[in-house]
Amino acid sequence: MRRLLVVPLLATPVMGACGDDAGSGADTDGGDGGTTTEDPADDPGLQAMGTPAPSGLKKVRSWEYRNIMEQLFEGPIAISRSLPADQVRASFTSVSAAADCYGPTDLEGFELITLDVAAQAFGASPTPLEAMSCAPSSASDACLRDFVADFGLRAWRRPMSEAELTKYTDLLASLSNIYDGDPVKGAELTVAAILQSPFFMYRVELGTPLDVDPDTRKFDGYEMASRLAFVLWERGPDKALLDAAANGELTTEASVREHALRMLDDPKSIDAVFRFWREHLSIDRLTLTNYPRAEATPALYAAMREEGHHMAYNLAMPGADALSYLDETTAYLQPELASLYGMSMPEEGEVELDPQRAGFLTSGVFLVSNGHPGKTSPTRRGKFILERVLCRTIPPPPADVDLTVPEAGPGEATRRELVELHATEPACSGCHVLLDPPGFAFENYGPMGEFRTVDNELPVDASGVMDGQAFDDATGLIANLKTFPDAARCVVAQTYRSVLGRVEEDGEEPYIEELTKAFLDTNHDQRLMIADLVASEAFRFASVQRGEE
């Protein structure tokens, strides 16, 4: 069902493997990456009006970890224990990866995982040593040092320093001694050690203060290679990126953009954009555990998620209009879900929706997961639209207020009328005046997302006014939303948060404004916007280090 991109064949620079210069001579402090055609020492500092985000460590997410293992060992690797659960902050796993620490159990688990991974790699054919034509007779064989340098470069995403290389080569020798001088066993365990090092476990992209402006840090070529690879491909840098860094590239906007475009032309980039939409719209959260509902079945929720995934996948394709998530009129439905939507389908497939539905906001995922069991929640639906579609901020309800919406007997009042009654209380009205109009627009959809014109035996009123624009029902509101300037800006802001792994502060707003202009000019082409973003100062520079402010 998934279409694949046609990948252009790339001219890959030729580079020696074992014994290459990339493994020596560089320092660990994020130097300029060797011989260079670009001279970062001459960098004049920031040219734009923004203040870039602080830099800091990031955890490696579970799918990145798996991808990297296959990348490092060029084949399938089974991960023997569960990897730490990827958590979410501000909608995104990347924000949590930057904000949260590995826990003790996570770290002890990684220790055992690396031993197992290394054993698998050295039990395969060829072993990582054989792949480098290294058949050591003892731990002092010179090719072992080259092996450590090569593996260290690929695992740590930068060359090891001379001191590090010596340390790990010595470690290899002492590990060999434990195993009666077996250098291959020493190499295997050294691989585990390199994978346990914090230089592997964290994305260490800290930047180096500029001579002309010590308050600004610039990411060097290797750091940029790592950033591009993680953000666009969800893994470590490939050979082309490491070669580019070794050649002193990836330190200018043009060079970064060139690599970003190359990477976005590769199918590996689909996963990252696909994941963005799944996280941005919280599609995978719709499970029975999270949203237990008497009317729900595992199959129905799976069908709802599949509808969301299909939409997210289409949005991840080149040339997609990112704002079409609001009003796309085709959807991928399974019969059970189609039936809930009042349609009849013999088998699953892509269909044109009924006129009362358009886009994500009329889909099961949105309507169920922003509701209560057995009743709709105009407040939650409104909150999602304000926060997630428009990136506006709603304060949390004050403590010590009664959040209870009154109940009504049959035919006495609609849900809308009950919420309106509650919202007249002074402590509540300030937020409800913002939340309710977009929330009420969806009253034509019941708690499970079914279309309805009657609520509690009374006719539904889904009309309202938002930002001065009137609408009759949800599809009217959706058409209005698509024209709001902050709807486009919000996709850009959320992309920025996902890519940078943080929620922007005031100094970063100008970057988002600038990206939004281009985004509007390209019919909301998110991939081009991502290329702009990673090439911009916002991604190539940092202000200070996180926690230094």
Next chain:
Amino acid sequence: MNKLSRKFSRRHLLRGATTFGTVAVGLPLLDMMLNDHGTALAAGGDLPCRLGLFFFGNGLRPEHFFPDGAIDDIYAVGNPGEVKAWDPAGKEHTKPLADRGLSQYCSLVTGTSVQAFPEQAHHDGKNAVLTGSYEWYEGESELGYAGPITPSIDQIAAQAWSGRTPFDSLVLGIQEGAANNEPGNAGHYTSSTGPGVYITPEYSPLALFERLFMGATPGASGPDAEKLLLARRSILDAVMDDINALNRDLGSKDQACLDQHLTTIRQLEMRLQEGVSAECPIPSQPPGDFPTVDGIQRLRDRSESMSQVLALALACDMSRAFTYQFTVFQTGHDFSQEAELNVESTDPNNQVTMETSFHEAAHFPEFQDNVRVVTNFTFDNYARMLELLEQIPEGDGNVLSNSLILATSEHTEPMSHSTQDMPLVFAGHAGGRMKGGLWYHGNDEKVSKAGLTMLRAVGVETERFGTAFDNNEGAGSDPSTTETFTALEA
């Protein structure tokens, strides 16, 4: 470095209270370390005191918790400063403590408040009681970076005692997950090292068991195991070296993460070196899997297993500071599938009818009877955990009498999310430093006094618990304290 130094030449066996099935377990190791009078460690030093937190999310029903005649609206009423005898049997929520014979160990404190920001429901109460401080945000953003600014009670003790036991602390969880409506959300756990840094709980009794008892050589023995052990230690040394090298130029937040990383690796390396787990009697292993119903976890069985492993860990002196996060802050757990609570349970007075998130439903008046049932269940799990500690003799008391444990939540009443009269139930005599069986009603005192009371009672000397907030305008609030609940102290 404070090395682990205890070695034991023989194994004492006890047909015991805390086994999985009928397997014999070793006599609690501490008894072997005691002097002839059972009053101190033979090697010198007082008996160890443990400090524990038992956290449950989203409060309770005040009318089923505060003693009779002492409740006005949702708040407890008493004479400020008054101390009375407390009988947990008087109210449904605390009755399990009496039913399991623990009344003499337990004390109740009312008449406290958060005395911090009354703005953020859930957050202020949790931070005040667990850390004596307030929410920390990185920079100006209020999205995504929240956490307490200072460490939680258990982690202050863990840092003070670092290196004395194989694990500085044990951070355990029963309900997997995070704050309500944000499944998978990071943070808002119970135990934190601050600023903004949480410790993810261990949810698996089996994984905890393996870390405690099997950690040195998982699934291997003989010469190969010895070699592997040596190799792992060499690797960990190299890793620690890298952590130290990296930590030299980082900001404070990243340093906190790497400090946690280094501590974990250092303790792992020490355990591999000392082989401590081999000295502790190894019980049969707990189940690795707790079946869900329609994808919904059941907490009772997991809590039973976790409590048993915890009891042995404390008896073996493998750690002295722990957190037992029964349910998470703002819990969205669905209790309806719990065997003893579901609508098919035999007791009609003990059924959970809401098939949804506890936090979500607890906002509504019609579900308050469910809140009653759920909280009774929570306290019974608390009581069961305490009972297991009480059943292990130690010196002239038992493991519970040589501990001090606090059960608390982030607010009192879930419809209003009130942080007046925060739930505070202490258990254990802290080796004789705490009385028991008392109800102290404070004079609108800071809830953070609970934390300082605990730390002082277990011998962690600290002048202040928590920190004051001072915003840019000079105004602020001060949830921190330098005082304790002296009425409870022996």
